[in-house]
Amino acid sequence: MKLLLIPDKFKGSLTSEAFTKAFISGVEKSGISFTSHFIKASDGGDGFMSAVASYRPCIAMQVISENPLGKLIQSYYLYNQKAKSAYVELANTSGMELLKPEERNPMLTSTYGTGLQIKDAIDKDVEHVFIGLGGSATNDGGIGIAQALGYVFLNENNEELAPIGASLQLIKKIDDTGVTDAVKKVKFYAVSDVTNPLFGVNGASYVYAKQKGATDFIIEDLDKGLRNLDTVVSKKYHINNGELPCAGAAGGTAFGLKSFFDAEMLSGIDFILELSGVHKLLAREKFDYIITGEGKIDAQTLNGKLLQGILNLGKKYQLPVIAICGTLEISKEALLERGIFDVFEIQDNSKDLEYNMRHAALLLATKTADYFSVK
Template sequence: MKIVIAPDKFKGSLSAMEVCNAIEAGIHQYDPAIETIKHPLADGGEGTLTILQNHFNLKSVSVMVKDPLFRDITTTYKHNENTAFIEMANASGLQLLEESKRNCCHTTTFGTGQLILDAIKKGFKNIVLFIGGSATNDGGVGMATALGYRFYSESGDEIVPIGKELISINSIDSQKLLFDIKDVNVTVVCDVKNPLYGPNGAAYIYGSQKGASAAEIEMLDVGLNHFSKQVSKYLNMDVGEMEGAGAAGGLGAGAVCFLNAKMQSGIDFVMEQTGFNQLLDNTIDLIITGEGSVDKQTIEGKVIKGVSERAIENQIPFSILAGKIEDYNLIKNNLRPHNLMAITSSTITIADAIQNAAIHLQRLSFQLIQNFYNTINNTQ
């Protein structure tokens, strides 16, 4: 038997490769003769560069930039000969802020713009920007400000490029850019399809997890709507309803209108770059995938969704292992996994699941393979 192990990370607990190792251990505990292929994945959010590094020999560049609260930090991006790979979470991510400091009314993507500008100045013509895990809701105006765009209020003052100031933008000046937009080819990789504003937009869907109150979320949404109108007026671009515009607090929209970027699905990009599709020939008996939290967002464009589509296309059974599962029936009915199992249960708390994830995954994968063998034997 040959099994492909292709999970995402279990956020806050295990990297994608550590998940692979735990699942492999459980499989080999059941039967050491089973052949396993470990192929960790990501969906374009934080951790994607680590996945690419597993497959390619990328080099790192260290840069001092501003974090989401304009504090100096040193962070990195990676590159090969002609392409810079930038993870916005490294400069503007929620992971950089302690919980008490999180509020996307006051955060900026300025540091992400500094990383992009550094790559441009170093001569990289192709930039791949991964935009998951943001602490921001500024529509990308912070990034744009670092690149030379200027945003002015009705009184003619330059605004501070943070979320709560989007409502104050009265004009956009692109006359003093620090780069030539025609010389750079930017691809934005993300894992969500939300529009910029509205009930499914950046503020209402993600604002609370970035520290915004209900009243602040309403204000931020009004700001994003206003921002889109100013972009239409001054840059002649309509980004409000664009799929993925709301990713990373509107950085999806910002990258398109300020960098002329092209959007690409995160999981599609990672699978294409790492050769996942080429693994799935008729010698594969099972694919095991998973992530920390499986819920209704999983069916939108996460790793598990991408794996399920390719498994079904190639007529290969696949199973899902998760830290916790919400919307069990929705996942089961939409993705049709052979098995869907979670670490958390009536006897295992979330804290236990996070702290001892590797042990629990090994146990679950043993049970999964045992059940898979029993199913095969019963149908023969």
């Protein structure tokens, strides 16, 4: 049996590499004969730069930046001098994991720190900037990045607003006179597999803001703010980006990148798979299964994220996809209807979440051994 492994991380418990090690251990225990090939993947969220670094020669550029609440932090981005490209991961400076649970409030957070990283890259004469979107603590519509690169957002009294979620409803004017020619010359790419629009019941605020610390009242205000931002942007630039698929990615950061920098929208998983050379691999070698996995599979998982990209790959090359997860919160039948070959979860239902996360590698190896022993 020949297996192609393209797992996501199990957030908080297993990296994709740790997943692969535990999975292989389990298959070995099952007694079947097999070979495997590992592809490090990302949908543009946490782990984006790590995946890029696996396939492109890059230098890690250290930068003093700001976390989502404006605290100075040491951060980095990747720089490919030959291609004059920078790879930036939103979660690296604007990520939810940088804040304690009690600090999370998307009314107060900003993508400004990510903008500082991009500014540093532009100062080094890069021509292409790829921004991996995901894992953000923000819901600012990308105005933090925009302000760091020269935009100013004003209220009805022509007063400058802080680039945070709470300012979105107050924006009446946009001053772009501070945007330099150097910024205008750069080609931006928003890398994500989220397909939500900017606002509405399926938009950035209603779908993702709660996990970033927002109450129902805050979610409603944030959604109104993003609607207002879209209105102001539409009037000034005569564009309508709010309904674009993926505009709602990372709290509307994709919308901001498209509206202020004409960013090209790229599928995260497709982008990384192309870098990895997996298509060339599948053209010359025959595999029996694609194995993927992530910590939790739920209704959002198929909303354009990594698993959907893997299913598309499997369909293209007529390879059955087996998904492994810590917790399955969608019916197996729904996944089978979407084209997945099989799925199983590894959690021990008799134990609590802490136990399952701490012993994820052992549980994965054990359940994998059981699964392949009956094949």
